[in-house]
Amino acid sequence: MSGRPGFAELFAALPVAVIVVDPDDRIAHANALAEQLLNLSERVMRGQPLTAILPPPAAGDRPEGQGMAFYDTEIATPHGPKIRVDFVEAAIADHPGWRAITLHTAASTRALGPSARGASARAASGAAAMLAHEIKNPLSGIRGAAQLLGAGELTTLIVTEVDRIAALIDRMQDFSDTRPLTIAAENIYPLIGHARRLALAGFARGVTIEERFDPSLPPAAVNRDALLQILINLLKNAREAARLERNPRIVITTAYRHGMSVAAAPGKPRVPLPIEICVLDNGPGAPVDIADHLFDPFVSGRPEGQGLGLALVDKLMRDMGGIVQYAREGSPEMTTLRLLLPRATAP
DSSP states (O other): OOSSOOHHHHHHHOSSEEEEEOTTSBEEEEOHHHHHHHTOOHHHHTTSBHHHHOOOOOOOOOOTTOOEEEEEEEEEOTTSOEEEEEEEEEEOTTSTTOEEEEEEEGGGOOSOSTTTTHHHHHHHHHHHHHHIIIIIHHHHHHHHHHHHTOSSHHHHHHHHHHHHHHHHHHHHHGGGOOOOOOOEEEOHHHHHHHHHHHHHHTTTTTOOEEEEOOTTOOOEEEOHHHHHHHHHHHHHHHHHHTTTSSSOOEEEEEEEOTTEEEESSTTSOEEEOOEEEEEEEOSOOOOGGGGGGTTSTTOOSSTTOOSOHHHHHHHHHHHTTOEEEEEEETTTTEEEEEEEEOBOOOO
16 A cells, blocks of 8 residues: 555554553553553553553652653563563643653663663772772873973973873772762752853854753752763763864753653662753764763763763762763754753752
């Protein structure tokens, strides 16, 4: 059969599991991937209460008409094995009570729970401590010996390279700092503004950094210095990613995401992370083969990259109880680095 595909064909072919729920909390539609994931046909699911087929994660109070999202969550399905998915529910516009639920399997998620990449972080911490001890002290001796040789092109080269390696070791030592961060209620906008001014005065000089802000965001529970370092790292990463574009673009957005939460650790209660900060750029994005490992230490999409910037961002976000995600989104498509942070509790 030729011609334009209808809704049924398009819905069935969606590359993500989708379930449509009516105002009575009963399943109205399920596409092919949802059938495969839940091991049930749409015919069997249609008309059944959602909780009888797919018990939603505990959501607590949800504002009327708002969606919710649970990342890397385990759901015990009544008719199959437990599944670990990203569960995202969104209201359908102009149809009160109707919702669409998407289920992304955990294998396709990127940079989600605060415990994710823990083994990589611990490995980086051990490597940092070892290298700092074994390399940094001899470097100071090499630098001093080079300076004793007197001025000259080779001496300058040696000193420059020693300083570069020492700076790299300093960055690696950040991973071995296990001291807990001091968390306080902070207005994120002065921090974003400060990071933006630093970028425009230095590495992003001449590039327009757009702002799309939700002005009503409440204070976030963060460490001021850590969040500022994260923002500078992301802006620097965005500038590098878009360096070959004729008209490089960097965009900073903020939003409040109702229902966004993540498990603090296996068996622990889920923690709401409603405050969102995104840094977007119009660069080409990460190569497909490393996109799932961008936040691992020593992984970089640039030949000259050290693979430490985003790994440090991930560590600092986890230290503050938040998460960082990578995505390619929008039309035209842009690279998005998304920070999700907890809201500060009332004193």
